[in-house]
Amino acid sequence: MALPSPGSTDRTRVRRLGEKAVTDRDVLHRVLDAALVAHVAVSDDQGRPYVLPVAYARDGDRVLIHGSTGSRLFRSLAAGAPTCLTVTLLDGLVVARSAFESSMNYRSAMVFGVCEVLDGDAKTTALDTLTDHLLPGRRAELRAHKAKELAATLVLALPLDETSVKISAGHPDDDADDLDTPIWAGTVPLGETFYDPIPAPDLRFELPVPEYVRTWRR
Template sequence: MTDRRGRARTDVRRAPQKQVRDRAALDALLDCALVAHLAVVETSAEGAVQPYVVPVGMARDGDRLLVHGSTASRAFRALAAGAPTCATVTILDGVVVARSQFESSMNYRSAMVLGRCTELVGEDKERALAVLSEHLLPGLTEQRTPTRKESAATSVLALPLEEWSLKVSAKGGPEDDPADLDRQTWAGIVPLHHTWGEPVDAPDLAAPYPVPAQIADWPQGRT
């Protein structure tokens, strides 16, 4: 889609040099992220407009983004009915510390997907739930699958990866004003690494079961 000036809605206008149009780069970001934020706009009977942004567990399934939530959620009901949405996924890779507050910034990868969701049903829904489970809880195939009641209480939506934008900031260092270069202060990059912590037993375990080996294999720094 384009605006009245003929520009694509997904064109990056602020710092356009950071836009990445490679679909493989988008897939790589989505495949290592665990959470997306979905926007939905509600209009009351009185005409008041209220936007909401909902964090949801997510997984990429080929050319679509899968999300799941409660069928009782107003936001999910609106999205299932075809309300337009914008999904965002952002991963922070580090903080760039400059000699001035103005030039300090962040290294990040951020995607935005525009479109309308489709609510999945039947075998497609069951398969999508399996994809979500494997992405969010990799290797834990011994978990009990959802009952019919649990499945009925869960809404699974698919957002096509057709209209999207990817912005990447990966500075080699701070871009200080030349007048600040002689300041006697440190400047550089502080990387941010995402890792798993030590698993903590549930207090109601019937016995001291060992932590599944699969959890130890969860990829460090996946995000």
């Protein structure tokens, strides 16, 4: 059954796999908070889309992204191009008794809209929020942004007004006809692993790996 999500419009109403649509805004937030990279698209003037991976952070009811002032994607977004920002977490492979029913378990969030350009204090605060999302604890150790760094960076906010979330979880849903076939079926769970931090070769001080880096997990 397809249910419109709180911020849904005709565009975001889930038409396929409607039973996988989730309407709870908390679920949207949890999906956005669980990942590190979003895929962000804009179209050129001939309607040809571009999709690029971008680090992001959720900040309340908006998503923050940042990029170079030299980036075509970010210049286009800053100029008001409509965008779609999609976050996908792959949770497993669903090994069904037929190719047709085999699939993936995943959590995916889509956000549609137009970005707002952040400047001044809002820009600096948003950059700090991005650092907090990507590596909580790091910000307290970092020096302030330099003016030339801020000048070279576009910081954009995309409101969570028009959104869609899909979650696919669980076991294969095979046709009754296929259940008597003696073939293994099940799932293979997937997850992201964080390996031991590797110190930079040009470290000039004997510094332990900070606790917030050692224990960083999603």
